[in-house]
Amino acid sequence: MRAEHVEIGAALTLSEVERLLAGRLPLLDAVLPQFASRLIRNGATIGGNLGTASPIGDLPPALLALDASVVLVSAAGEREVPLDGYFTGYRRTVRGPGELVRAVRVPLPPAPVAAFHKIAKRRFDDISSVAVAFALDVADGMVTRAAVGLGGVAATPVRATATEAALLGRPWDEETVRAGAEVLAGEGTPLDDHRASAAYRRAMLGQSLRRLFHEAGAA
Amino acid sequence: MTSAPPGRTSPPPSTSPAARFYTDDVALRTPSLLHAFPVQAPHTHALVTRLDPKPAYDVPGVVRVLTADDVPGANDSGTKHDEPLFPTEVMFHGQAVAWVLGETLEAARTGAVAVEVDYEPLPALVTVREAIEAGSFQGMQPRMERGDVAAGLAAATWVFEGELEMAGQEHFYLETHASLARLDDDGQVQVLSSTQHPTETQEIVAHVLGLPSHQVTVECVRMGGGFGGKEMQPHGYAAVAALGATVTGRPVRVRLTRQQDMTMSGKRHGFHASWRVGFDDDGRLQALDATLTSDGGWSLDLSEPVLSRALCHVDNAYWIPHVRLHGRIARTHKTSQTAFRGFGGPQGMLVIEDVLGRCAPRLGIDPTELRRRNFYADGQATPYGQPVRHPERLVTAWEQVLASGDVAGRRREIAAANAADPHRKRGLAVTPVKFGISFNFTAFNQAGALVHVYKDGSVLINHGGTEMGQGLHTKMLQVAATALGLPIERVRLAPTRTDKVPNTSATAASSAADLNGAAVKDACDQVLARLRPVRDRLGPDASWDEVVSAAYFDRVQLWAAGFYRTEGLSWDAAAMRGEPFKYFAYGVAAAEVEVDGFTGAYQVRRVDIVHDVGDSLSPLVDLGQVEGGFVQGVGWLTLEDLRWDASDGPARGRLATQAASTYKLPSISEMPADLRVSLLERATEEGGRLRVEGGRRAAAHARLLGARGDPRRGRGVRAGLDGGRAAVARHSGGRVVGDRTGAGRVMDWLAALQECRRRREAAVLVTVTEVRGHAPRDAGAKLVVTAGATWGSVGGGNLEETAVRRARALIGDGAGAPVVERFALSDRAPAEHGVQCCGGEVTLLLEPVPVRRAVAVFGMGHVGLEIALLLSRHELELHLVDSRADQLGDERLGPVRSGAAEVHVHRVPVLPELVVAELPAGTDVLVLTHDHAEDLALLDALLRSTLPGSIGLIGSSAKWTRFRARLADLGHPEPVVARVRTPIGDPAVTGVHGKTPAAIALSVVTELLARPAAVPR
């Protein structure tokens, strides 16, 4: 761990990540209890979650909202890639042959308003239908930093850039939230499948911002 | 997960080593085994225009491709002859059109891919609505009618109508379908199958192979769960294995993968229902006109009896004077829907619950109150003409749930919580269940068993029921061991086989323990009767082994075939009338749910269930069954999602949720945070048969009760929606209509006293005897007080509170004498609970109504009858028990019933000691059965219980010496054994009057009544 970022080894299990971070990244603390079950978290690694590159994986939306980058390593050497540019398509990434994820870097300090909303059929041990990760900073009633990561709305995990723009620099109030929720509901291209309908997924996107405002409260 | 066999008892040490295996464990230990793999059609409805198995034979390890050409008998695996085993017309997505046999599973799988099949796709009906529109039905279209529905609706104040659709459910037993077939040296076909109905599996295998039934033996070692999914569905897989074995001469194994099982095997029926209902001014049901259409899938299977049971449960717990029910079975291009725990009952009940749930707000009546108001009363009958016996049990269960669940208090909490939080809303629903026990199909209510006693005294039993984790085999061992008076280790149970007990019924309809237990008992009784002369000759000190050995040398037959059929059932399937059920079991659940307004996600916060399981042979097993059934119900109605592709795309008709990753079973996270299940006390069914099981039927109801967990259920039950959470969001918009607190049940003082007496709760009757000046109530006003409740009123306020306190003090002291109290009502005088300014003076009489003494007589022979006669003249609760039905005939007991005592007759052909658990605490018990083994079993049970106030045993001192030794062997320490009083009776009486039954009875009763009754805690 260095001063300007936290580096998480890719081979750490999620249970170890939870223990070692010890609350330094509140957003990950919000994700992990909702990730599968303890049984799985004791074995699943952060590298595996990024390696499998599923559009409905739970860590990518959170790590996107945290502005994380991945450290890739191969015989040829190491390179650091922002997570935002890591995913290239449905379960495809910029990783070349022979390249592994060695670590994940998350800049410090993290945004103080952090939340992870996972929508699934079952509370434990289920995959997200939609996942929304928020990392916001609110100073003097104004949104000074807005990062929103989404899962389950496109072929890859994505940043909700339009929503971020709709929030940034605005007062953190009901009006902004109402407008932001509408933008958020239009992000990505959610599909109908046997986990949820596209309409429900869109509705849940909008609801997530309203819920965040309700739970985090006006700052 | 619900699929784990719930409440499974571990196999007792006496089960055979083979019985520890499941079918496929045996298969995998079988040498030269072939593996079968299906060729599944990728179409929902299509003609097979060409099927070429040749390319499969190029795959190394492929031994044989089975097609219709191989079938020597009938190419048909359905009891209704509508299920071709190798179809030329594909009727559902994934149907097997051929099976490949390989040296390895991988070879068979690769071979299946290589088989070339051409299809001509045809239009398919996927949803029940499509089938209704197309007029695609199969089988019977029954009508059940009572009264004049048109007139009833015309006369009703309110008429509503609605529609409801409910989805099916995957059984998800842990063990998927499995069969192993082999030929023995005589060419006999031996099939090991995971089947709930071995006899029917045998018949279908014989039918396909063109053999008589005696050429085919089907054995079921045990199942890893069935839930009804293995009642009719295993036959085809067993037939494929048997056909493979006949064709190749080698053992063949069929074992479905989870995905094959989910795509090929039948499930719970989804239903569509449309209804019109009429209520009077008070919200009483006047008339119901409903059409239920089940989604039967591609073949009839068990759809007809499932539909019958559904129609027989539309009334649930409610009296509806005018009823017309119409049932239909849609034929759709889906798997063949089949039996599933509850067998249509839950689907039928859901219809009327939907009606009440949706109409309550429109009637402006609290839904709980609306339900309670419509309960059956004594003397009323179901729409199919069966009298509803013991409806008061439902009231008891209802009140027990309201009280133990503190429903009124929690309603207030819920209202406060809902007012405080705009985004989280809670609701609480209370729902009753009435469920009919027995097979609707009368002929199935029979059972057989074999009991073999070997020369060394060890015993082998065999019966027609199958074990699927519900603990049936353990119960049957208990029945035999108890009947024969042997420790359970002396009895072994051999797996169910059709060459041992023929013509068995399916293990289903919650009746397996009842039916098979009675058959086992019958066989044991026959053996015991034959042993009796030998025992008499050898004397009372001869051991079981000595008697058996001597009997063998006397050439006494030491084995017997037992048989049982349930008497008194009748069912006219054409008229939909009769008395198809031996009895009704009742249950009530109160479920509190919280919904998140942002997402629609919900949580079951707390559930209280009271369930009537009769007398439980194994309460732990039965509680487990209720809990398991409840969670299975939560899964059915809120989470599990059989999503058939109903689009017009290429996958139309395919099951999209065909694995655990997308078909979500409830897990630990869906269990209610607080789940409280209790069994209804003293629900003895005096029906003359083994009163046990209950677990499975309990489970069935609990499943329905579980459904009630969702307070918005009336808004449509997940028909093709987004799955649990999404459905909730769509339907409720995050809005929960919290139930308004209903008026409590009002009982007048007389009913309240009777209720207290029935529940054996001490009470005090408070009466206003005199009023001077101004007072809130006149003389004669009455109030009944118990430790926890009050009924009626003597004027409220501080007067009443003081009276209640005094009354409770009397109850606490166990007082028997009445007390008179005078109260002045002025702002100065009384002060215990503040002031009450009416200015008058009131005199109250407080009369304690203590709990009556209870006496139980086990054994109604000559002496027992005389004792009962004497006791019946006193104000007592008298329990009379005998395992011989003729000893408890109405004529014989007539005089006993004419006295002051409240007489409870327990007819228990097997295990009379089970009555012990239901006797009121403090009961004085007299043991004098006709049978020493029964006496001993009773003493064993009585000494294990803390309930009896005293235990008296009639018998000689020689008998007692032997019993003491046996009781010590059974692990009772000396001081415990000393609780038994023997000999009993006042010798002064018998000394003078001799030992006639009347004199013995007089001496026993004299002595008994001279002692004070134990005070029940």
Ligand SMILES: Cc1cc2nc3c(=O)[nH]c(=O)nc-3n(C[C@H](O)[C@H](O)[C@H](O)COP(=O)(O)OP(=O)(O)OC[C@H]3O[C@@H](n4cnc5c(N)ncnc54)[C@H](O)[C@@H]3O)c2cc1C
């Ligand atoms: C019951 C169950 C529940 C689950 N619930 C969730 C959930 O709630 N949320 C969720 O997001 N996921 C869930 N998963 C998916 C899975 O657990 C996670 O994706 C997990 O993080 C994978 O980690 P692993 O170490 O097991 O990876 P593996 O399964 O070993 O690997 C996954 C893939 O990543 C590659 N890989 C592994 N490590 C690296 C590396 N360092 N660099 C590059 N590639 C690598 C592997 O080659 C493989 O292709 C669930 C899985 C199960 C079985």
